[in-house]
Amino acid sequence: MTDFTGRTAEVLFETGFHFKLEYLSETEMRYTSLMPDTKGTTEVVTITQREITDGIYAVSWVEKAGTTVQHIIDTIKGRVEAFMTWPDSEAYGGHARLYHQGSFTWLDNSDAPMSRQDLVVTFYERFFNQKDISAADDYVSEETYLQHNPGGKDGREACKTGFRYLFEHDLSDAHYDIRHVVTQDDLVGIHSLVKVSTTDVGTAAFDLFRVKDNKIVEHWDVLQPIPHDKSNPREMV
Known part of the structure; x- marks a missing residue:
């Protein structure tokens, strides 16, 4: 114990x-x-x-x-x-x-910086599940934020603007259920099940964040919709 x-x-x-x-x-x-x-x-x-x-x-x-x-x-x-x-x-x-x-x-003491994993998980929960756009101000770098999603743009403000619209429309009821978290050097990966509504089968998502100086500076993601008819009974996340 x-x-x-x-x-x-x-x-x-x-x-x-x-x-x-x-x-x-x-x-x-x-x-x-x-x-x-x-x-x-x-x-x-x-x-x-x-x-x-x-x-x-x-x-x-x-x-x-x-x-x-x-x-x-x-x-x-x-x-x-x-x-x-x-x-x-x-x-x-x-x-x-x-x-x-x-x-x-x-936390262990209030002056100690979060671990990279704790920082990313806290950001993920606040930003995506609480729909708290201000989490980007707390955890995403203002100077450098590189976005690799082909539909996204670089920069913290672009991230906030894009998701503010999505949270008010397509993702207003979305829930991101974290299933796995992995950390390597300055990278933190989150494997999650994303559902945009209570009736949605869901999407298997993997988000990879790079952290520098206690700020998120880079993001990649891979999204795989879960099919209604699966030949493999195992869960995707």
Whole structure:
């Protein structure tokens, strides 16, 4: 079992929930809201943590308000799933339930730069799943951004302009489900399943990013639509 004691993480969920988690000891954690409306709100909770398998952990706690939370954390892929229940007399069974997922990024101290993998995964979640165009300002180089997609253009502003239109039209309901993340030297690759709607079979996507000086400076991608009639039963991602 890997003890999280002394480590700090940032979690950013697709639903917009955004927190800093400080693991104070094997049994205590402080969570602090990073959301604009509740920024700085904090609570120390008693936690139970256990290893599920290599690199994947379960951490659970009960908040003062009575909300029960369980995080399933994949430290290799930088992903987190959260299961929450809280008392609600109007809900079925007297409890309301919420499931959401997002990115999990080790910070360790607020002044340390993110790893290349953490930087790219955080950008990917904010930009593509949250449709947060400002993520490009935070993580994409202003001076140099080379785009290899034949339909795209170089430059951060071109990236923002192009995707702002797509997020308002063709990709307004798109979801990017990260399945694999690989890192080599200054390159980070993300293999994902992209669905533009709930009825879409999906597209297998591989995005490759080059990172320099803590900024994304180059991008390649390969897209393979998933056919409705497959002769091979294996998943493509």
